[in-house]
Amino acid sequence: MIYCPRLITDPKEINAVYEFLKSQDLDYPQYDEWCRKAKREMELGYKKIIAIYSKDKSGNSFVIGELVFQQHKTDSSMIELKNLRVDRQYRNKKICTALLADVETYAREQGYKKIICDASSNSEDIVAVMTKRSYRIEAKESLYTAKRIDVILAKDLTEKQSIISATMSDLEKLIAKMKLLIVSLYRRYVLQLSRHSHSRNQFCR
């Protein structure tokens, strides 16, 4: 079972995300050091995390995807995505899509105007997923080491198209909820009808 993404603040859950981050094979320079620093910043609330969980057979939940982000260091109108990762076993199930939709909703609600992130130009998966969600490539630079080119991606939340797609996604969620409600009301109605006819049959006998 997979749960909805949510913003986490509980120290135990932060620790679970930290363990998840450490378990991922990333070829970023000083990745372990970055994870330790990120954990401290998550505990302080400077870095924020949206995580998605699943449960094992014994009912223990575990992280299957996360998105770490923070307010941009120099531009307070922007959010910067720092890490986006979905466990290999759970890829292609729209988990990343759900994480990105969640951070975009959070950013809009908090009044941010733009979301940016950088990824190694070798991370074709990240670049492909982000461009599908209307992130545009703003620049290509070597941010960490001279050997590697990084792609800077950004989404303008004030653009008409971006607002329309956010409204559409809210509408889709609402329609899905309405469908569930109609199905459950219909089931209840059918159940009551069958109980009613059963008791009438008994009465007639």
Ligand SMILES: CC(C)(COP(=O)(O)OP(=O)(O)OC[C@H]1O[C@@H](n2cnc3c(N)ncnc32)[C@H](O)[C@@H]1OP(=O)(O)O)[C@@H](O)C(=O)NCCC(=O)NCCS
């Ligand atoms: C990139 C990643 C986050 C995608 O997660 P995911 O949950 O599998 O993605 P989704 O299922 O939400 O897919 C979203 C869309 O992107 C596409 N997509 C997913 N993986 C893709 C890939 N490797 N290449 C191209 N497109 C891809 C999907 O087909 C889907 O398209 P659709 O909406 O048209 O159907 C995941 O593969 C991952 O964690 N990769 C490692 C990333 C990494 O190195 N992170 C650390 C640096 S920040």
